[in-house]
Amino acid sequence: VKRTLALLVLLLAGCGGGEDRVTVFAAASLTEVFHELDPDARFNFAGSDELAAQIREGARADVYASADPRYPRALHAEGLVGTPRVFATNRLVLIVPRANPARIAGLSDLSRRGIKLVLGAEGVPVGDYARRLLPPAALANVVSLEEDVKAIVGKVALGEADAGLVYATDVVADVRAFELHTRLRIPYAVAVVDEDGAEFVRRLVSEPGRRILREAGFGPP
Amino acid sequence: VIRVALAAVTGIALAFLLLPILALFLRVPPGELVAQLGSEPARDALLVSLKTSVIAHVLILGVGTPVAHALATRRFRGRRLAIAAIELPLVLPPAVAGIALLAAFGRRGLLGDELAWLGISLPFTQAAVVLAIVFVASPFYLRAAIAAFAAVDPALVDASRTLGAGRARTFLRVAVPLAAGGLGAGSSLAFARGLGEFGATIIFAGSFPGVTQTTPLAIYALLDLDFDTALALGALLVVVSAALLTAVNLLPSWTRSPSTFPTPFARSASS
Numbered sequence: 001v002k003r004t005l006a007l008l009v010l011l012l013a014g015c016g017g018g019e020d021r022v023t024v025f026a027a028a029s030l031t032e033v034f035h036e037l038d039p040d041a042r043f044n045f046a047g048s049d050e051l052a053a054q055i056r057e058g059a060r061a062d063v064y065a066s067a068d069p070r071y072p073r074a075l076h077a078e079g080l081v082g083t084p085r086v087f088a089t090n091r092l093v094l095i096v097p098r099a100n101p102a103r104i105a106g107l108s109d110l111s112r113r114g115i116k117l118v119l120g121a122e123g124v125p126v127g128d129y130a131r132r133l134l135p136p137a138a139l140a141n142v143v144s145l146e147e148d149v150k151a152i153v154g155k156v157a158l159g160e161a162d163a164g165l166v167y168a169t170d171v172v173a174d175v176r177a178f179e180l181h182t183r184l185r186i187p188y189a190v191a192v193v194d195e196d197g198a199e200f201v202r203r204l205v206s207e208p209g210r211r212i213l214r215e216a217g218f219g220p221p
Numbered sequence: 222v223i224r225v226a227l228a229a230v231t232g233i234a235l236a237f238l239l240l241p242i243l244a245l246f247l248r249v250p251p252g253e254l255v256a257q258l259g260s261e262p263a264r265d266a267l268l269v270s271l272k273t274s275v276i277a278h279v280l281i282l283g284v285g286t287p288v289a290h291a292l293a294t295r296r297f298r299g300r301r302l303a304i305a306a307i308e309l310p311l312v313l314p315p316a317v318a319g320i321a322l323l324a325a326f327g328r329r330g331l332l333g334d335e336l337a338w339l340g341i342s343l344p345f346t347q348a349a350v351v352l353a354i355v356f357v358a359s360p361f362y363l364r365a366a367i368a369a370f371a372a373v374d375p376a377l378v379d380a381s382r383t384l385g386a387g388r389a390r391t392f393l394r395v396a397v398p399l400a401a402g403g404l405g406a407g408s409s410l411a412f413a414r415g416l417g418e419f420g421a422t423i424i425f426a427g428s429f430p431g432v433t434q435t436t437p438l439a440i441y442a443l444l445d446l447d448f449d450t451a452l453a454l455g456a457l458l459v460v461v462s463a464a465l466l467t468a469v470n471l472l473p474s475w476t477r478s479p480s481t482f483p484t485p486f487a488r489s490a491s492s
Binding site: 047049050052053101116118121122123142143144145146147155158159160161 | 323327328329344345427428429430432433434441442444445446448
């Protein structure tokens with residue numbers, strides 16, 4: 001029994017981690033860039049809103065990078081994270097499956113009857129930004145509200161949805177993207193949650209960090 | 222020493238299993254919890270769940286009962302394989318079930334063109350939610366039903382047939398009542414599993430309030446927007462699941478009560 005107990009404790013301790021790897025909570029749209037920036041970090045990619053909720057519930061993070069400065073600002077006001085800093089900007093694009101079955105060429109086509117449009121859910125930044133741009137008639141064509149941007153790309157890339165609005169940096173090979181002629185620039189903000197995260201943030205705003213972001217399609221802060 | 226350690230481990234295990242469920246109810250006062258269920262997102266989600274679960278369950282019972290009976294009583298080649306195949310979704314991770322359904326019934330899936338030709342597009346519809354539930358939940362019923370039918374004494378079935386009852390009548394009046402306990406238990410488990418369906422639904426049917434957003438999906442969507450409503454929905458699902466579990470545990474004794482058996486020979490068989 002004792003040996004079993006000891007083994008159990010050991011197993012649990014193993015899950016707890018606690019070594020010197022930095023834990024980064026980041027918007028799903030930062031997945032590729034952040035992996036390149038620090039392959040050794042431990043990442044939790046999800047919708048920025050969900051991550052904020054997790055930090056509020058006491059999840060252990062060292063860095064929080066959000067696709068909407070509102071969330072780190074709110075967490076900062078609650079004393080949970082350091083001062084947020086904008087480190088990049090992004091823009092929305094319209095994506096359709098490669099084959100483009102609904103023959104969509106721009107935002108105005110999204111109001112046509114029968115179009116299957118997928119957006120981010122309420123509170124998920126990519127969805128909130130999209131709702132600012134779309135005409136009400138297009139909103140009637142929404143068939144699914146996803147919890148993060150990768151889920152939208154997935155449904156469009158599979159060809160199940162006719163169109164979706166995502167960040168320019170999330171475009172993959174299986175979809176075709178259309179630029180939206182809008183001035184909407186989406187600021188990405190990062191905040192240190194625990195001082196162990198300071199080094200990651202320094203790297204992010206350094207010249208090499210900027211270059212990785214630029215190459216992935218992010219705009220300057 | 223070993224006894225004390227064992228008691229301690231048992232206590233810890235029980236506390237670990239029950240504490241999260243208790244916490245669901247303790248975080249928000251009960252009155253508030255009930256009030257949250259009346260909010261629009263909660264009502265929408267509960268209605269979607271109720272509708273899709275009931276339709277799926279009717280399909281599972283209607284198709285599953287005769288299929289289980291056939292698999293339990295007929296001997297044919299590939300029977301064991303068929304039974305094993307039926308049980309596969311039981312152990313399949315829900316996310317795998319979701320992409321499997323897309324690969325089969327999605328717009329670009331195996332049957333995508335045929336379905337499109339018929340004017341049917343399943344993803345993002347309530348029909349997709351029903352399919353997802355049937356796919357993941359029906360094995361729970363089928364498994365229990367096959368076992369229950371297999372346990373029916375064939376002599377009683379033969380007696381019914383020699384006494385002049387047809388196949389259908391024998392099935393409905395003899396086999397089904399004798400298997401009722403197992404059928405009921407399987408039915409409750411399948412319903413509970415269907416009600417909690419998450420992974421296959423969010424992948425295959427998407428999530429849209431009032432259409433495809435079932436209660437578990439709503440809990441996920443509300444996590445950040447409205448934690449209290451998410452908790453209230455969670456608490457309600459716990460209550461419903463507990464009720465179903467109680468039903469499963471009570472059913473066998475219920476079927477042992479002689480009043481549920483219309484014919485005298487059936488009673489003697491169950492003793």
